Amino acid sequence: MNDFKCLPVKFDEESTHPHFLYIKKHQLRQNEANVPAERTLFVVGVPPYCTDESLKNIFKVNGDVAAVCTRRKPGSLRPASPDESKSEFFATQSPIRGYKVAYVVFREESSVERALRMNPTLERYFSTVECPIVMGIRKWKRQYENRWIDPEAVRTEIEDYMARFDEETAKTRSELESLRGQADDEGWVTVTSLRSNHTERNRGALKREKKKKKEKELMNFYQFQQRETKREQIAQLRKKFEEDKQKIAAMKEARKFRPY
Known part of the structure; x- marks a missing residue:
C-alpha cells in the first residue's frame, strides 16, 4: 500500500465518519487503448453504493473525466462492443455486489497528477445534490419498478x-x-x-x-453381455486374490529363522 494515496470521502453532508478510497496512477504490463496508463487513475476500496457518476463527480475537479470503469477486482479491461453498451434490457454482465475497484480515465495526463495531490482534509461526498445516490426504501422501490419493462x-x-x-x-x-x-x-x-x-x-x-x-x-445392452462382464470381473478379483496370497506366503517364508 506504499504507492497508494488515502482519500477520505463521506456519504453525504449528514455523515460524520468518512470512507477511505486508495488511489494511485494506473500501471499496465500491456498497453490497453481504453485505459491508457498515463491518463488513468486506479481506485481501490470503492464501496458498493458508489456509482460511476459519483466517482466522476468526485474527481472532475482535477480535469475532464472521459470514462469511469468499475470491476470486481483488478484485471484486463475488455472494451465493450456497441451492442453491449446500448442494450437497456439485456445485460451482458451481472451487477457487482460488494466492494470494487475503479479506473478513472481523464482526457489529459496532468489531471492524474492533480488527483494524486488532492487535499485529504477537504470535505468530499459520494452523494450530492447534482449526483444523488438513492438508498433505502426509495432504492428498493426503484428496483421493483424497473422489473416491469415495456414490451x-x-x-x-x-x-x-x-x-x-x-x-x-x-x-x-x-x-x-x-x-x-x-x-x-x-x-x-x-x-x-x-x-x-x-x-x-x-x-x-x-x-x-x-x-x-x-x-x-x-455397452452391456444384452443380458449375456452383462453376465460375461460380471464373470470377467469376478475372475480378475480371484486372480488378484491368489497373487496376493502368494506374495504374503513368500514374505512370511523369507522372515523365518533357520539356524542350521
Missing part, C-alpha cells in the same frame, strides 16, 4: 439488433464472395467458406455427443 420497447430493441446483425452478416458474406477464387500478387488463392464457423462447430460437437451416447447404449 414494445423490448421488441424495438430486438428488431434493431437483428437488423444490425443481418446487415453485418450480409457485409461479411459479400466480402467472402469477392475474395473467392482471386489470387494475390504471389499467385496464392484465398479459400473461403460461406458457412458459419459457429454452426460447423456446433454440428461437430453434436456428432461427437451422439457417438458417445450410442457407444454407451450399446
Whole structure:
C-alpha cells in the first residue's frame, strides 16, 4: 500500500465518519487503448453504493473525466462492443455486489497528477445534490419498478439488433464472395467458406455427443453381455486374490529363522 494515496470521502453532508478510497496512477504490463496508463487513475476500496457518476463527480475537479470503469477486482479491461453498451434490457454482465475497484480515465495526463495531490482534509461526498445516490426504501422501490419493462420497447430493441446483425452478416458474406477464387500478387488463392464457423462447430460437437451416447447404449445392452462382464470381473478379483496370497506366503517364508 506504499504507492497508494488515502482519500477520505463521506456519504453525504449528514455523515460524520468518512470512507477511505486508495488511489494511485494506473500501471499496465500491456498497453490497453481504453485505459491508457498515463491518463488513468486506479481506485481501490470503492464501496458498493458508489456509482460511476459519483466517482466522476468526485474527481472532475482535477480535469475532464472521459470514462469511469468499475470491476470486481483488478484485471484486463475488455472494451465493450456497441451492442453491449446500448442494450437497456439485456445485460451482458451481472451487477457487482460488494466492494470494487475503479479506473478513472481523464482526457489529459496532468489531471492524474492533480488527483494524486488532492487535499485529504477537504470535505468530499459520494452523494450530492447534482449526483444523488438513492438508498433505502426509495432504492428498493426503484428496483421493483424497473422489473416491469415495456414490451414494445423490448421488441424495438430486438428488431434493431437483428437488423444490425443481418446487415453485418450480409457485409461479411459479400466480402467472402469477392475474395473467392482471386489470387494475390504471389499467385496464392484465398479459400473461403460461406458457412458459419459457429454452426460447423456446433454440428461437430453434436456428432461427437451422439457417438458417445450410442457407444454407451450399446455397452452391456444384452443380458449375456452383462453376465460375461460380471464373470470377467469376478475372475480378475480371484486372480488378484491368489497373487496376493502368494506374495504374503513368500514374505512370511523369507522372515523365518533357520539356524542350521
